Amino acid sequence: MSTYFKLHYHIVFGTKNRVACLDKSWRPMLWEYMGGTIRGLGGVPHGVGGYNDHVHLLIDLKPTQVITDVVRELKKASTEWVRQHTREKTFQWQEGYGVFTVGWRERDAIKAYIAGQEDHHRHKSFREELIHMLNEAGVEFDPNYLP
Numbered sequence: 001m002s003t004y005f006k007l008h009y010h011i012v013f014g015t016k017n018r019v020a021c022l023d024k025s026w027r028p029m030l031w032e033y034m035g036g037t038i039r040g041l042g043g044v045p046h047g048v049g050g051y052n053d054h055v056h057l058l059i060d061l062k063p064t065q066v067i068t069d070v071v072r073e074l075k076k077a078s079t080e081w082v083r084q085h086t087r088e089k090t091f092q093w094q095e096g097y098g099v100f101t102v103g104w105r106e107r108d109a110i111k112a113y114i115a116g117q118e119d120h121h122r123h124k125s126f127r128e129e130l131i132h133m134l135n136e137a138g139v140e141f142d143p144n145y146l147p
Contacts, residue, residue, distance in 0.1 A: 013097035014054035047114040
């Protein structure tokens with residue numbers, strides 16, 4: 001039998017010290033760049049979006065790809081893009097990230113959730129959002145280490 005797979009991941013990470021520096025005027029270009037970076041790393045982007053202090057990605061990866069390597073390269077490339085194309089010359093992403101597996105039945109709902117980040121964050125902070133995601137996924141965490 002052949003090998004078949006479909007591995008979806010919802011990745012979330014923020015700017016260093018949660019600085020609200022991802023300007024609305026250039027965020028769509030950053031999201032597009034990040035999607036292209038995922039493609040260049042051999043993944044498939046289904047959704048990239050976020051708000052002024054964080055990003056969400058819904059991507060597919062192959063079983064041979066290591067999520068930590070993908071996130072590291074994505075952060076590295078997008079940091080350089082921000083520094084070269086905006087006034088944020090000292091831009092940095094936070095050190096950590098959240099990654100959650102997504103079933104094929106939930107993929108469209110997560111994609112819509114990512115697309116609605118602007119509206120979503122009129123009512124909920126990133127910290128509240130992250131706590132909800134961690135609780136929903138059953139992840140144990142220390143609130144002292146959250147933004």
